[in-house]
Amino acid sequence: MLTVRDYAEVNPVFARPGEPVAAPRNQMPDAGLLPETAYQLVHDESMLDGNARLNLATFVGTWMDDYADRLYAEAFDKNAIDKDEYPQTAAMEQYCWRMLADLWHAPNPANSIGTSTTGSSEACMLGGLALKRRWRQRREAAGLPTDRPNLVMSSGVQVCWEKFCNYWDVEARQVPISLDHKVLDGSDLEKYCDENTIGVVAIMGVTYTGMYEPVDQIAAALDRIQLQTGLDIPIHVDGASGAMIAPFCQPDLLWDFRLPRVASINTSGHKYGLVYPGLGWVVWRDQSLLPDDLIFRVSYLGGDMPTFALNFSRPGAQILLQYYMFLRLGRAGYTRVQQGSLDVAHYLAQSIASLGPFDLWNDGSDIPVFAWYIKPDAGRSWTLYDVSDRLRMRGWQVPAYPMPDSLQELTVQRIVVRNGVSMDLADRLIADLSAAVAYLDSVGAPTGPGANPAGRKSFHH
Numbered sequence: 472m473l474t475v476r477d478y479a480e481v482n483p484v485f486a487r488p489g490e491p492v493a494a495p496r497n498q499m500p501d502a503g504l505l506p507e508t509a510y511q512l513v514h515d516e517s518m519l520d521g522n523a524r525l526n527l528a529t530f531v532g533t534w535m536d537d538y539a540d541r542l543y544a545e546a547f548d549k550n551a552i553d554k555d556e557y558p559q560t561a562a563m564e565q566y567c568w569r570m571l572a573d574l575w576h577a578p579n580p581a582n583s584i585g586t587s588t589t590g591s592s593e594a595c596m597l598g599g600l601a602l603k604r605r606w607r608q609r610r611e612a613a614g615l616p617t618d619r620p621n622l623v624m625s626s627g628v629q630v631c632w633e634k635f636c637n638y639w640d641v642e643a644r645q646v647p648i649s650l651d652h653k654v655l656d657g658s659d660l661e662k663y664c665d666e667n668t669i670g671v672v673a674i675m676g677v678t679y680t681g682m683y684e685p686v687d688q689i690a691a692a693l694d695r696i697q698l699q700t701g702l703d704i705p706i707h708v709d710g711a712s713g714a715m716i717a718p719f720c721q722p723d724l725l726w727d728f729r730l731p732r733v734a735s736i737n738t739s740g741h742k743y744g745l746v747y748p749g750l751g752w753v754v755w756r757d758q759s760l761l762p763d764d765l766i767f768r769v770s771y772l773g774g775d776m777p778t779f780a781l782n783f784s785r786p787g788a789q790i791l792l793q794y795y796m797f798l799r800l801g802r803a804g805y806t807r808v809q810q811g812s813l814d815v816a817h818y819l820a821q822s823i824a825s826l827g828p829f830d831l832w833n834d835g836s837d838i839p840v841f842a843w844y845i846k847p848d849a850g851r852s853w854t855l856y857d858v859s860d861r862l863r864m865r866g867w868q869v870p871a872y873p874m875p876d877s878l879q880e881l882t883v884q885r886i887v888v889r890n891g892v893s894m895d896l897a898d899r900l901i902a903d904l905s906a907a908v909a910y911l912d913s914v915g916a917p918t919g920p921g922a923n924p925a926g927r928k929s930f931h932h
């Protein structure tokens with residue numbers, strides 16, 4: 472086992488006379504360093520982080536233009552919670568979620584309510600909490616027990632929903648995905664829903680594969696359940712990615728507030744909202760769906776500010792960046808950018824399908840994300856983990872991982888196309904991928920047949 476030094480050596484070129492030449496890693500140093508030296512140490516260490524542009528694993532924005540960078544630099548000291556000191560940041564936050572309410576066809580955006588968050592995870596927690604509280608109020612009003620809430624979702628949910636259920640004592644009822652039902656599609660839903668169901672989560676852009684769940688079919692199944700049982704079960708749409716793709720590129724798809732059963736929708740500003748990390752949004756169809764007793768009125772910063780959030784202080788700059796992007800691109804610009812990503816995803820998917828050994832799980836036509844697996848009869852001794860390793864040697868991060876519980880024996884590999892993955896880069900990736908396949912075919916399996924190398928963490932967020 473290699474030991475890692477517990478101090479960083481300061482290169483003599485950088486150290487100034489009298490400065491320490493080693494910086495401890497696990498204890499706060501006794502004396503400080505000159506800013507130049509400290510900068511160099513941190514800068515050099517971060518050099519070993521990956522190259523964000525070649526990271527095809529993440530959904531999160533890694534590039535904004537110079538004017539955005541300028542705004543960011545002007546605003547990085549703003550605290551989003553301090554709505555009295557920064558009333559215009561608060562106003563811009565409101566412009567943004569109102570625009571989203573309108574984009575998602577809220578019947579009356581002026582009656583909607585929304586907030587920014589640190590990301591979709593926090594936004595989902597808030598959406599889930601509102602469902603839970605409303606269910607509890609209904610049950611209490613009817614004199615019924617409130618000790619066993621459950622939330623129905625696909626087994627392909629993002630981890631934030633498992634966290635929500637774990638942290639807030641809600642039973643997670645997962646409908647297993649299968650080769651016949653690749654997403655939650657409403658079939659068998661009556662077996663999972665009962666009087667204790669606080670809601671159903673529908674995902675617009677499943678993290679594992681990028682596929683949309685048919686929210687209209689899920690809503691229709693819940694309509695049937697209501698007819699049969701009287702249970703009126705709301706939907707929260709997890710649109711972390713898709714809520715910023717569908718309005719532009721699939722405008723006729725029925726997934727949003729046009730479906731009366733959809734109570735709330737979240738998205739990640741830092742995914743296809745095209746903003747740097749640290750921003751999410753959640754919007755409720757109308758104010759009655761967000762129980763007032765979840766809202767805190769904070770007065771000690773001056774004024775009386777309603778807030779619904781898990782965090783208190785958090786950066787406000789991303790809110791300005793989102794508003795900048797909405798102004799800068801408009802609907803036409805978002806449509807061009809997202810369609811560009813869809814075109815690249817489509818091209819990559821078709822190219823990968825034509826290489827021979829792979830079958831596509833989906834083709835990247837929902838959000839610009841798709842997954843593939845090795846054909847069961849491909850007769851290959853290598854695995855997708857080997858492919859991932861070969862690509863990593865060329866700098867690409869293209870993760871391979873097992874599908875969720877119900878389909879765990881199936882390993883897939885996934886590409887997330889984001890703004891900045893150009894056709895040029897796509898060509899290079901395909902060249903490297905086909906060279907990797909040729910190499911693996913010639914040498915066999917470095918990790919042994921079917922191996923998921925021990926200790927390897929599957930990485931898909």
Ligand SMILES: *Cc1c(COP(=O)(O)O)cnc(C)c1O
Nearest residue numbers: 590591592629678709711739932
């Ligand atoms: C990424 C993602 C999340 C979590 O979003 P963050 O913004 O990273 O917190 C939740 N749900 C889905 C479907 C996602 O893709």
